Amino acid sequence: MTDTAVAGVRTAARLDRLPPTRRHRRMTLLVGVGAFFDLYEIFLGGVLAAVLADSWGLGPTAKSWVIAAGFLGMFAGANVLSVLADRLGRRRMFLVNLGAYALFSLLSAFAPDLGTLLALRFLAGLGLGAELVLVDTYLAEFLPRAVRGRYLAYAYTVGFLGVPVAALLGARLVAGERLLGLDGWRWLLIAGALGAAFLQVMRRTLPESPRWLAVRGREAEAEVIVRRLEDEAAAESGGTLPSVPETVDVPERRVPLGEMFRGTYRRRTVMWWIFQVLQTVGYYGFGSLAPVVLTAKGHTVTDSLLYAALSYCGYPLGSALSVPLIDRIERRTLIIVSALGIAGCGMAFGFASAPWAIVAFGVLLTVCSNVFSNAFHVYQTEIFPTGLRSSAIGIAYSLSRLTSVVLPFVALGVLAALGPVGVFTGSAALMVLLCLDVALLGPRTTGRSLERI
Template identity: 30%
Template sequence: MSHQVETGRITTDIPARMDRLPWSRWHWTVVIGLGTVWILDGLEVTIVGSMTDALANPKTGLGLSSFDVGLAGAVYVAGACIGALFFGQLTDRFGRKKLFLITLGVYTAATVLTAFSMTPLWYFVARFITGAGIGGEYAAINSAIDELIPAKYRGRVDVAINGSFWVGAAGGALLTIPLLDPTKVDQEWGWRLAFGLGAILAIGILIVRRSVPESPRWLFIHGREDEGEVIVKEIEQKVSSETGKDLPSVSETITIRQRKTIPLPLIAKTVFTLYPRRTVLCFSLFVGQAFLYNAFFFTYGDTLIEFMGVTQTGYYIAVFAVSNFIGALVLGPLFDTIGRVKMLTGTYVLSGGLLLYTGLTLDTYTATTLTMMGCIIFFLASAGASAAYLTASEVFPMETRALCIAFFYAIGTAAGGIAGPLLFGKLIEDAVTGGEGISAIALGYYIGAALMIIGGLVAAVLGVKAEGQSLESIARPLTAEDDDPDPRDRTHTDPQTV
């Protein structure tokens, strides 16, 4: 790295002080301010998927053709991928707080624009910007949460927060019932009200989020250790006051060569050269969960309608979504106790195996039994999929954290949101027009199951035992002082356990 960007060397105990904090009301503020945006994402995605008819009708919507509806979905996915990569590198460069305020602002503004769409082009542009905001959120929020939450609780909090997407999905599914009922809501306004509601909720979250501080870990690495020290002292005072406990002293320190900026080539080299095994691990986890979800969830509504005679899918989707969130909530703590490797392997392999069995017996299900089977599969899968984001966030050096999350999120989103719908949509079309019946879509189940099982097996071999460990011990910062280098972290052998 250039000497021009180095600002000095410091020895700090900030990471140890943040990790030794007991859980308190302050931590709930972080969770609410940063984590609840996934509820908005789930709400919007579900509502958009259910509003196709209203948007397609030129009298109530924008006169979108079937191609336009598919294009809007692809535009949203493209925006999410590009936004994740764009805002991800900015998050590592300019700080967590600046970007998690900006990305939520982008999402909110784009959602309002969507509600006021007057032409298909307007709608497409608004969907792209909305996707960019959501993609940036995944990078900024996951990195900030992991750096503010104590190591003891990091796994369960991350899994639960990422799983909260399904709270929004359940809410969105239930909202579509009155919004799609012309006797209750004028169809010309129903879809616009849905987007407007999302914007109102986002503004509420933005107000809470303003009280969440910048990551002290990011500050001390970027030459702003005085600000980091002030923030940590304020957090300690709040936590001590809220819990009524004196905080224990710490002795663990880390020495850092501070940098104002970290060059992008160094970040790329770190991910692909210093940690190739962890790169393979994250790639396998993200692609596996993306295809698993699309294999079942993307075909779920059409399966109920086309093959099982269901006319109102909202209740079924809501039940399915609730099971996803309960799975993340119930199984999340086990990632901190039983451990990351065992839980990733178990949730991925078991859910993949159950989906494989479902595909083999697909023609024996009713709408109710298929929903019950989906609830069982994704009770397991949602925890594993949420833990994929946790893994990408904690197994790479701090300076690369947001960009790494963005990179793997973009891969998973592109695979699941572009390749997945193309493949599974074709299977459904062939099953309906070709008269082959429901068993024709089983191929999608087999592909999703195989990739999920592979992801679980990769986790068993390459998984990182990160439970209860500080982020700095899982992956030493690039700027860490090398006076006493640890060969497990600083060579190209890619450490897998610490």
């Protein structure tokens, strides 16, 4: 075993045996707030499509492009920035992606026409494309294995507040008067840009991932960060830390990108690519299309945004519900059970016509969605090694964004031909296929170290 491999093994073992500290919680908060903007953007496409359909006279194809433009940028960004994160570092890409998103989101708020808006939404999505990939990768590499799932779920609980907040802001701003000479939808874009810019400044205090540094041969830098974490943990606990195990797991190493298509990782890659395509329809389909589906049911734009906002309250509730479950139930099992919940509640939402039923089934669907989401976000960090983790997750994740580009064109066509019931019945069938994919091809991971998995 080389000196670099030995250092990497000991770095991982030292991180995994630490008790959680204030620094771990602060990292979780700063990283989780970044997920807020990714999820805010996902909702925003549906709001803009519903609002601009009237004010700009958009047809079905133009509305689809309003939703799809941001996702197309996220597809490109997930491929490029996630691979660069394995080459240049997690922290550096954290700063690049939010900075680009803040700039282009602010510029899109002043777009004079549809073409300019679509181009700027694409560029904003490009900047944000690797955000959730980096959230998962960074926290998984820092957090002790005993709390890895729970703390990632905390991070997403913070992030998912962005969905109902954006919906409530959307309903209020769209229904209200112009503010300082600007339409309400433009202020939604400005708010996202300013919030992301502020968070980027706060994230400059984050350290680089010691696991990544060790794999890249930068042991001295990794040692400084790990030693600081150990000193803080000892000071907070008021005692000695658990000893580093003498027998530790298989060492991490630099891994070429092609490794994801060989040996054990080939099966996992195939499973996860299939998963990401299928989960997009069931999960992101509701979040991005709900306002358009509700207007197709005959509700006004304002009422549709209100019902969607109330339904989206299930996102943070589901995320919070996942916290006590995620480290107690095998991740693979939790994914399958919650996916079946999405399928059933989605069909009920499609049939619902009364406002109370729309909101009730919408909340149940979003609760199931975020138990599902938190479980799979933890799961994907565990099935690939450090040298490949960001790239493998990012490339698979980009497929979900590419599916999100196609989704509005297909879904709005199905909506026009078969109505909301047809849309959600098809979505339910795809979620059942997803369950089979994970059950047959997915490994068990709960409670095991990243290196051993």
